[in-house]
Amino acid sequence: MPVKRGRMFFMNPGPTNIPDRVLRAMDRPALDFAQAEFKAIALECFAGLKRVFRTEQIMVVYAASGHGAWESALVNVCSPGDTVLVPETGHFSLSWSEMVRHYGVEIETVPGDWRKGVDPAAVEERLKADKDHKIRAVLQVHNETSTGVAHPVAAVRKAIDAAKHPALYLVDTISSLGSFDFRMDDWGVDVAVGGSQKGLMLPPGMCFTGISRKALAASQSATLPREYWNWRRMLDGERQVRFAGTAPVHHIFGLQESLKMIEEEGLDAIFARHARLGEATRRCVAAWSKGGGPELFCTNPELVSNSVTAIQVPDGHDANKLRDVCLERFNVSLGGGLNRLNGKVFRIGHMGDLNEPMLMGALSAVEMGFGVAGIPHGAGGVNAAMEYLKAA
Amino acid sequence: MPVKRGRMFFMNPGPTNIPDRVLRAMDRPALDFAQAEFKAIALECFAGLKRVFRTEQIMVVYAASGHGAWESALVNVCSPGDTVLVPETGHFSLSWSEMVRHYGVEIETVPGDWRKGVDPAAVEERLKADKDHKIRAVLQVHNETSTGVAHPVAAVRKAIDAAKHPALYLVDTISSLGSFDFRMDDWGVDVAVGGSQKGLMLPPGMCFTGISRKALAASQSATLPREYWNWRRMLDGERQVRFAGTAPVHHIFGLQESLKMIEEEGLDAIFARHARLGEATRRCVAAWSKGGGPELFCTNPELVSNSVTAIQVPDGHDANKLRDVCLERFNVSLGGGLNRLNGKVFRIGHMGDLNEPMLMGALSAVEMGFGVAGIPHGAGGVNAAMEYLKAA
């Protein structure tokens, strides 16, 4: 294998680019997590996280992957025999459902086209039909990382309210948090599930759960067994900053720095930057798609994701061949198609610590990669992105 | 607060000193965890971990604190209504028991004096009395980090065998692994629970579970719900290296380096170094204890721990005052007394990446700290440690 040189363009939709500042902040000796110095750092992080989640309610932090935050959301509010309603959005809604199943909770799926968005009316209808309120919670992915579709949250909340249904609203904001607008309190989200390795620009291994007071109250009577994920353990007494076992001190050091970076730039500016880079990517794909070339997987222009773009290659072509070319020849790492999209789709993560030339370098590699991999495509994708960015 | 200068002497029994090499190895961009380059690193780590656990059976790795590995051990082999037998060793045996309780599993405690070791005969007796084999597992802490007592493992295994009892043997090796002898396969341990932040010299946030084939078979019929911790998810099909969700790539980068360091020095040399530094610490404490001064908490000289020493201050004195003095004035961080030992005991971690002058600097600070804090103590502790180390 020839030696690869220069910086890898890490365009995966998570883990994603980690700023040097964050890596350096984590490159330090440990602290005693029971000590005042660490507690002050952790408190600062919890307060900053709440600002990013746009919540004034409750936050818990785990040493775990994002799957841990999912499990935390589930086992704290559900009891065996409960039903949850899951709008189908793609691979990650399926994975979350799968987890539910193993806990002896019933699943009702709201079937959905992976290329389109969740239909709030269908959710409302289903909830209205649930006269006995067997449905304990609605579980929804905000940004389907596998498809690049950003599903409606405020509208689904309205649908739940319109149905006058007491279901809790659990939302996975893992790949939207810190990349585009998410408002836990304004949008009536009861449990918001986040991870370190996307818009928060950290290594994987830490996850977050924003908890509404209503969800916390519900957890008192929920009977699924839990200990590592147990909110009560984390919030016991007056102590606000608790962890399950030894605190992940290095991830917290990194979080302190990434939150500083977020405050310096400001969420509005961050969202505008992601919108700009997301739109540039889509303009590029639009050019490629001409004449039957690779096209946007998301077919609803109002729900395109500003943090990840999934691109479907023409039938008979292999998206993974393109990914191999980009990696081996250009040192550009792209996301693959998950689940039934494997080989059909490749994904460009454009979230976190990214700027215009980083994106353009990646799009150039993909455009060259189509040629090398023999995938037919319309010309001028990179030009279209530049035209847009120049004026944006 | 005056500015502290120089390097903090981090003498906590976990997290512990992290070598620069490990920190630097983690200070790098992410990799796609589905990519060949990462998989090769992870495979290397799994193989190295097995050598450290001295097992040829099964290994799983989680993004989680050590509590996660505990939970993994429990939920994969137990079913609601099962009983587990827990020899009382100190704070961590109590914590593990507490976790068990929340899962609807019954606990039988083998009462024990925290200053002495587990009595294998008592375990054997209790198992013999369990004619119906209601006891699913024996849960034991190898090295009680809260007391500095290294409890017998091989002897307890013999006790289980002597009782002809089918109970699985679950052992917490968190603060012994990589510091002194632990042999999963030779000693007949069914589930061995380890963490990143002690002898493996990594930041907290990753844990390990060594699984015997017998335990894996038992997990097939165990019915406690589990998904994040589910061994089946980690071992599905032919793929050997699976994680729950996104792999903790940076911890794996660090683990690769710490395993290299362990191989370079060799486990035997590592254990000899820990034995030497542990004995030096105890010689020092023996001098301090003269005339009623601070004394070793562990009263069984055959079970003293080579990775952590707990020291009990005289009645009427506050161990935490000493810790404050050492931290504020000398930038030396010591472990506190846990649970009912709070204020009575302080702890010196001497595990991981430690050498003679690091230990001597810390012991000097403690000896000076006694004077500052007004804790009566025998003279010559530091001298006694030097006398020993000079000849060792």
Added chain:
Amino acid sequence: MPVKRGRMFFMNPGPTNIPDRVLRAMDRPALDFAQAEFKAIALECFAGLKRVFRTEQIMVVYAASGHGAWESALVNVCSPGDTVLVPETGHFSLSWSEMVRHYGVEIETVPGDWRKGVDPAAVEERLKADKDHKIRAVLQVHNETSTGVAHPVAAVRKAIDAAKHPALYLVDTISSLGSFDFRMDDWGVDVAVGGSQKGLMLPPGMCFTGISRKALAASQSATLPREYWNWRRMLDGERQVRFAGTAPVHHIFGLQESLKMIEEEGLDAIFARHARLGEATRRCVAAWSKGGGPELFCTNPELVSNSVTAIQVPDGHDANKLRDVCLERFNVSLGGGLNRLNGKVFRIGHMGDLNEPMLMGALSAVEMGFGVAGIPHGAGGVNAAMEYLKAA
């Protein structure tokens, strides 16, 4: 000033991109430079440097910028009243001459067009005319970093030989070394001057002087005063690795790693990569230049530099405005025009640890920047680069 995000594209022609591996290798405590451990590292570095210089003669290393290596070359072989012959190549030939002047050495310039290359015939003619051999040395810049012209070296050596002149041949290889072909011994270079911050991918602050045996002999009789730069000090007795005062241990740590990277990739592969990226840049510029747009400063296609491209903007336009736009809006740092080229020229460094998407990101930013800065330019530069790289 708005916060800039993402990685800066550092396209200056020195200092240049420093690989993470090199930065991490320098991020470590000091060593005693008189100790065996350090000496072994330094010896390894000196041997590796010789391979990069393609010499088997003598190497000295200074803590200093590249100007230090220039001064070292000068003061060790010249005496007051000597004459040196300097083919004019651009800003750096002028700067080197300026240094000469301050040392009481006469300068004869071979006038040259900055956009063309040194004419070996003119050098030969001038040397032939120097019947009394007053000319002590020919001082030449191999790659003029200010113009992007790679001047002939082997041919000038032949010219010196053809003139049967004893002049020493002193060559500045600062911005060619490790980027494209330079052969100290084969090409008969007597003193080769290199720096850390270009193709060797290190921070600035260390420089190198390759010394032929002939030059070393000449230094015995040269009478310019010198101590810091004094070769005799560095080479005294049998000790091969000496420094003026305290050795720059961290730069040496970095050099050890950069030499490893160079050996891993291989000089031939490195040169091929630079040739590919240089040609892509020139294809891009060729497209921009259509219709009177920005054009290559170098007008001799056989002497284009593979490590830096200087681009002249149309009359009436300000190259620095473009640089400001690229920096402020796209976080891309470009080199400016030096000396009389200030404002007329901007420079793209494409040396060291660079790959295709890094270059394409930068070229995209420049192409967009032309639009923002209102600099007329031909279309399709980025496309032309992609077309070339796809097939290269």
Added chain:
Amino acid sequence: MPVKRGRMFFMNPGPTNIPDRVLRAMDRPALDFAQAEFKAIALECFAGLKRVFRTEQIMVVYAASGHGAWESALVNVCSPGDTVLVPETGHFSLSWSEMVRHYGVEIETVPGDWRKGVDPAAVEERLKADKDHKIRAVLQVHNETSTGVAHPVAAVRKAIDAAKHPALYLVDTISSLGSFDFRMDDWGVDVAVGGSQKGLMLPPGMCFTGISRKALAASQSATLPREYWNWRRMLDGERQVRFAGTAPVHHIFGLQESLKMIEEEGLDAIFARHARLGEATRRCVAAWSKGGGPELFCTNPELVSNSVTAIQVPDGHDANKLRDVCLERFNVSLGGGLNRLNGKVFRIGHMGDLNEPMLMGALSAVEMGFGVAGIPHGAGGVNAAMEYLKAA
């Protein structure tokens, strides 16, 4: 060679311990040194350096070892045939003299006992005898790193003034700056020579020259040739922050951080800390010296250095054997005897980022090392240091 573990105790008197904060600050990509962002950092550093030098006059910064700052001081103020007066203090006064000699400048030495301090009266007497004012400058080392003697500066200034002699006063503050009191302006120092790798806690490779207006004026007429070291180049026009060639940007990044640390702690607190650690070291040595053991090299108790202690071993014993033992067995690096003190003396650097347990760890290793190396010594050195530090 057995693998060494734990952190090396780096007790050399330069380079010295580098704080993690400084190493991390240097672990970042380069900046264009002509860019506003870098210039602002450099300006901040120059202002901070002046505060550390306690001067409001002129500062220049070089990429070079401390020898470079020496050479800068010399060549900017002297002309061929000048005489300089050099009080003999030890190895470093000899080395500086040696440099002078190579520049064709005459040396008058004020002979001195290396174990005692410079005698201001002898300096005064010699200057008075120089009726023709042939002596251009007095060159003095403030803290002789090779002997651990801190020579008087204010008193020598008074001696120069008392002699009514116009000689410039050039002082090497390399190993005192930032460790104990040095006042360039108050003490009438004309050129103050500093380095990065001692009290400023940086890697070697950068040096500083504080210049009085009087010295700057003198440099106008001085005729030694110079270009790299030429103050005029550094101070040309209104630009305050110039470097010879490419600026050492990474060292400047580190300096910015080390100056922050110095401001946080405050020079007074830093000097008090060094005084405390120096005195503890001397109390330790005093105990060792009983019965003919190793003793302080400095015999003048008023001139003991707070940054480095030189210790002379008894006749017939080899100081380097002790150093080898400390390094090989305890991972403690000590300074050796320089020049005629080689083998007779070892040195403990206690400057820069040091605290009590770091010192005690090192002193413990030395005390144990005496035993291992068979060097007779009084008992109780470490105890004496602890007794002092406990109360200090």
